[in-house]
Amino acid sequence: MKKKRLRLLYFIPVILWMAVIFWFSSNNGDISSMQSGKVSYMMASAVDKAFRLDMSEAERVGFSESISYLVRKLAHFTEYLVLGVLLYTAVVNNFGILLDSLDRDLRIGKIVKLRYFLPAVIVFGYAGTDELHQYFVPDRCCSFKDVLIDTAGGLTGIVIIILCRYICRKATYNRAEHTVRGYKDENM
Incomplete structure (x- = not known):
């Protein structure tokens, strides 16, 4: 139970970063x-x-x-790149096993993995609501192009964290296999 509560702490940076994005979007056109x-x-x-x-x-x-x-535009991209990394980390650490079992049960895992899709959908949704929010800020506008740029940033962040995790897993596996082989070679 305590581990579950600790894993929820992964969402604190997500919420804080969303607040930072909201704050930037709240600045009027002159300040921005x-x-x-x-x-x-x-x-x-x-x-x-x-x-x-x-x-x-x-x-x-x-x-x-x-x-x-x-x-x-790079600022938009970068804000959401960070959000993508944070969201993917929080979602996978809290719901990874559940999402993997849903992939198997719903038989959609071959098309798209929910552990990748869910953070991407959240990024897209937040980018859309962020642009809508800017529509009501003086001297700012709402642009679907910015939603796409934001989403591309989020997807890039998700891909980066997936690649980093893959490389770390591969390196750990190779080290472990090398250690096992070395042990077998010495004892034979």
């Missing part, structure tokens, strides 16, 4: 533009230094304005 403008300017300055371009202040500002759209 100012925030992304600062990040764009920092990136322009970093590019200037990294490639020793010796940009003037006007060139740096112009470059930062030209990349601000990309920065805003």
Whole structure:
């Protein structure tokens, strides 16, 4: 019973991160533009230094304005990438066994695994409600394209965590098998 309660703690970072996303979406258009403008300017300055371009202040500002759209979209993508990682971890650690048995019982496991599908659906749903929320914030708009960008970020996060888990499992298995083989070889 105590383990079950401890596993529910995996949802705390999910809820906190959703609150962070909600907070960013609550900023009016001016504040949001100012925030992304600062990040764009920092990136322009970093590019200037990294490639020793010796940009003037006007060139740096112009470059930062030209990349601000990309920065805003990358921010959307990254917010939801983190959400995808957190959601997948929470869902699998709390409901992984149940979802695997449902896959077998419903015979859908060959088409799509529920452990992957459920976090993706939650990410898509939250992205949609987040965009709807922005519709009611002054100087912000609702864009289905942003929902798709957010969902792509979440799916990328889910894929990254799946690949990391696969690589760790494979490495652990290979180490264990190597140890067993080494033990057998020594005793034969």
